[in-house]
Amino acid sequence: MDKKTKGRLGEIRQAIKKYGFDEILGQTAKSKIRNRDDDTKATSLLLDDEVPVKLRLMLQELGTTFIKLGQLLSTRPDIVGEKISGELANLQDDNPAISYEQVKKIVERELNGNIDELFEDFSQQHLATASIGQVHEAKLITGERVAVKVQKEGITDKIDLDIRIMKYVANRADKLNSNLRKLNLPGIMEEFDRSIHKEIDYNNEFMNMQRIELNFEDNPEIHIPETYSEYCSSKVLTMEFIDGTKLNDVYVSDSEEFDKKLLAKNVLDSYLQQLFIDGFFHGDPHPGNIMILEDNVLCYLDLGMMGFFDEEFKKNLSELMILFVDQDVDGLINQLMYMDILDYDIETRTLKRDMNDLFGRYFGVELNRFDGVLEELLNLMQEYGVILPNEFVTMARGLSMVEAIAENLDPQIDVFASIKPIAKQVAKERIDPKRYFKSKKSNIILYEHMIQALPKLLTRTIHKIDNEELQFKFEVDITDKVSIIALISALIVGSSVVSFGPMVFDMPLISLIGYIIAIILSIIGIKRYVLK
Numbered sequence: 001m002d003k004k005t006k007g008r009l010g011e012i013r014q015a016i017k018k019y020g021f022d023e024i025l026g027q028t029a030k031s032k033i034r035n036r037d038d039d040t041k042a043t044s045l046l047l048d049d050e051v052p053v054k055l056r057l058m059l060q061e062l063g064t065t066f067i068k069l070g071q072l073l074s075t076r077p078d079i080v081g082e083k084i085s086g087e088l089a090n091l092q093d094d095n096p097a098i099s100y101e102q103v104k105k106i107v108e109r110e111l112n113g114n115i116d117e118l119f120e121d122f123s124q125q126h127l128a129t130a131s132i133g134q135v136h137e138a139k140l141i142t143g144e145r146v147a148v149k150v151q152k153e154g155i156t157d158k159i160d161l162d163i164r165i166m167k168y169v170a171n172r173a174d175k176l177n178s179n180l181r182k183l184n185l186p187g188i189m190e191e192f193d194r195s196i197h198k199e200i201d202y203n204n205e206f207m208n209m210q211r212i213e214l215n216f217e218d219n220p221e222i223h224i225p226e227t228y229s230e231y232c233s234s235k236v237l238t239m240e241f242i243d244g245t246k247l248n249d250v251y252v253s254d255s256e257e258f259d260k261k262l263l264a265k266n267v268l269d270s271y272l273q274q275l276f277i278d279g280f281f282h283g284d285p286h287p288g289n290i291m292i293l294e295d296n297v298l299c300y301l302d303l304g305m306m307g308f309f310d311e312e313f314k315k316n317l318s319e320l321m322i323l324f325v326d327q328d329v330d331g332l333i334n335q336l337m338y339m340d341i342l343d344y345d346i347e348t349r350t351l352k353r354d355m356n357d358l359f360g361r362y363f364g365v366e367l368n369r370f371d372g373v374l375e376e377l378l379n380l381m382q383e384y385g386v387i388l389p390n391e392f393v394t395m396a397r398g399l400s401m402v403e404a405i406a407e408n409l410d411p412q413i414d415v416f417a418s419i420k421p422i423a424k425q426v427a428k429e430r431i432d433p434k435r436y437f438k439s440k441k442s443n444i445i446l447y448e449h450m451i452q453a454l455p456k457l458l459t460r461t462i463h464k465i466d467n468e469e470l471q472f473k474f475e476v477d478i479t480d481k482v483s484i485i486a487l488i489s490a491l492i493v494g495s496s497v498v499s500f501g502p503m504v505f506d507m508p509l510i511s512l513i514g515y516i517i518a519i520i521l522s523i524i525g526i527k528r529y530v531l532k
Contacts, residue, residue: 009165012062019058052087060091064131064155065162067091068196075397077378079188079387095131095152100124103136103150110233117141118231122148131155132200137241144240146228149202151235156200163193184387191390198304202237205304209239212303215278221266223299242299244291251408259296264410266298268418271402275395276318276426279309283394285401307394313339317395318426325416325423329355341381341388354380374400492518 001009016022059070073080074088104115107122115122121139128135133151140146170185198204206227213224231238250258267290274281282289283305291299309317316339323331329352336342342351358376374396381388406413492515 005161005165008161009168012165012169015058015062019054021054021058052084055084056087056091059088063158063162064095065159065166065196067131068199069166069192072192072195073188076188076390076393077375077382079382081382082375082379095129097126097129097134098152102153103134106150106153107148107236110236111231138238140228140231144228146231146238147225147241148231149237149239151200151202159196159200163189163196166192187387195305201234202232203234205237206232208303208306211280212274212278212282212300212306215274215280216270219270221297222270223293223297224303225299225301242291242293242301244293244299247287247290247292247405247408250292257296258292260409261413262296263292263298264406264413265418266296267402267409268406268413268415270298271398272418272422275309275399276314276321276422279311279314281307281309281395281398283307283398285398285405287405290405307391307398309391309395313391315426317392318423321419321423325420327359329359341392342384342386346384346386351380351384354383 013022056070059066070088070091074085074091077085080088103126104122107115107118111118118141119138120141120143123137126134126136127147131152132155133149136148136150138146138148167186167189170189174181174185206229209224209227213226216222216224225242226240228238245253245258250260250263271281271285282300282303284302285300289300289302291301293299316335320332320335320339323335332355333342333348333352337344337346355377358373358380361376378388378393378396403415406415
């Protein structure tokens, strides 16, 4: 450990001790062995009502990386609990501004030119500042008014140093304290490491803006700030200057220029499109990140934190939402198991009872919005020790934010009436036979490789069976000739009647796989009962 790391570790240890968290984390293995009451003491400390506030103050004092960690944890009530996540949401990401001379130096280095030649005008006064970067207004040589986000010098090195130490502390706490082990602190740190490195690479935000702009290119009611690639790098991001009205000002405005019902519908519909159609969504859609432009156009800002669903998860989520809106508890539990969110060995009887209680509280009257039910569901999952996928939690949090925005604009809006049709549309695609043909081109290379590999794979399998190197384990006891014959017959008949799916050798791929398994079982049967 070098001198710089030791010095920073000393600062962190001092802060941990100052706020009383040394007793929770455990300082050394020796003290852990000497004091057998450590676990009980740590548990009582974790239940202390002052813990959330102390944690926020400690993270604030430790600076940028720890503030960002706290902001991540504020989105994970399923891990840290509602009290801590609520308190961490109050973390301020403020930091003293750097001088114009420093900004000029960074811009000229990153954009490879003189600032006076790159820009017609560049304001020396910053518009906003945070721990990672600050924003200045400028004007391009071509006349466009822009906002330039500049990353502060040396921030990457500071973050890398802190993350190394955080991982060390997390691994140590995980080993020494059984109460903290269930939180999977090393896993949280890995997630945080990926998250913050995405945030400090402005190329990532640039690509996010390009992608979401493309998703809304045919929607004139949604605007994404234009980006200027020749003025962007990993540490400088130049985008269109947005001059609009803040949502909080729209809430209280009586001006007829704002059509609040239309804005409520557009903010909800645009976010549902991001979730269920695009699978690429704003991870932090709070009112400060949405501006209202002329003609009631919505503009999304701060696109550094985005969530992503693959096609399979998107369809599963759509089905989950349909079951949720229909209050189908059995279906919800089965769907969560299918999505590998719940373990199949979980105590479903009590979970079903608790979920019915939850729906009973929120669905006692006709419901047209979530009103906290998603947060309650996340809390219930926490009680059962379920660690939800990060994207799932980000989605739930984002949807709650957007619902609150829509409700503030139009108290009569029916959120479920908007969700159900779009969720059904996406879920319906799962059972549409046309989807097999749509995916044919993308899978053709995979099928070609499988076909080429089949003869070699079959030869190796037969060789291993012949040399008794391969064993098969079945849940049912296959010990006689009748069982094997019945299983082989079922496979052959089942494979023969299949008529859907991708084709290989003029037959469905599923049929081909069934025939191969039948051949292998036939070889096993011949070896066991005929050749013996």
